[in-house]
Amino acid sequence: MSLKGRDVISTCDLSSQDFSRLFEEAEELRVLFEKGPLNVARSRIMATLFFEPSTRTRLSFTYAMAKLGGQVVDFGPKDTTSVVKGETLSDTIRIINGYDADLIVLRHGLEGASRLASEITRVPVVNAGDGSREHPTQALTDLYTIWKALGRIDGITVGILGDLKYGRTPTSLSYSLSMFKGVKIFFIAPDLLQIRGEVTEKIKGNVDFESTNDLRSVLGRLDVLYVTRIQKERFPDMEEYLKVKGTYRIDGQLLRESGASPLILHPLPRVDEISMDVDELPNAKYFEQAANGVIVRAALIAEIMGLEI
Ligand code: NCD
DSSP states (O other), X not given: OOOTTOOBOSGGGSOHHHHHHHHHXXXXXXXXXXXXXXXXTTTOEEEEEESSOOSHHHHHHHHHHHHHTOEEEEOOOGGGSGGXXXXXXHHHHHHHHHTTOSEEEEEESSTTHHHHHHHHOSSOEEEEXXXXXXXXXXXXXXXXXXXXXXXXXXXXXXXXXXXXXXXXXXXXXXXXXXXXXXXXXXXXXXXXXXXXXXXHHHHBTTBEEEEESOHHHHHXXXXXXEEOOOOGGGOSOHHHHHHHTTOOXXXXXXXXXXXXXOEEEOOSOOSSSBOGGGTTSTTBOHHHHHHHHHHHHHHHHHHHHTOOO
């Protein structure tokens, strides 16, 4: 039932029951944290290793552990470590293993890095993003935000917009949505950035989905519009990037003209795909979504460490 001692490498390591239970636990933690930090993780240590830039994921994991009363040891920027001397990821993980952390949170540019780490260490590993592949705790944050706003995940229609090819959050979001009943996904992207075949292979039969490049034609049917940034840094060829740069931009006028008011989510950071005039709309939930990252990650840490709340 609980995730005690488990790795979370793929979103598929979680079930819909795990999601629902973690949502309830996050709710409890929200209330408890309002009164101040807890002391339940005293004497526990979480190691965070971010080999790629991060604001929300690293900070929300760190805040979550601080609010549970535990300690965080951060690897720091990789250019201050022995990575610059040529140390391999496997050796780095072996060292952390020897220091007896209770949990390792790893972000790395290479797909499969977290899986590799989990094979080396007996410490549970949580994938905080591996290249273009997966970002399971972002999916947890995304689904929690939808559940909190709409009261359900079953039966909703979600448009996932932007860079579905190089982005890891669309992949993890698709896997998580496919675990619930009666969900419909519209993959909205230029052909060059459409969702990868490995993702549709995995979700087909469990969720209804369609691909389109025409946002306006589906906007009115969406309960949720999940906007993503074009992942400039992951394009092997800048010519390709220039072809798709700025393809979509959500602004107040587009939403008014469509008459639609779906929840608007974004994993952030945004570049230019959501205009700032959208921020004040009641259905724009991306800052709330970012804030929710703390309590859902706290719930996950608590389960994996087997903490008594
Ligand atoms: C995302 C990521 O790192 O994949 N950011 C995040 O964790 N909130 C999205 C992105 O970088 O575009």
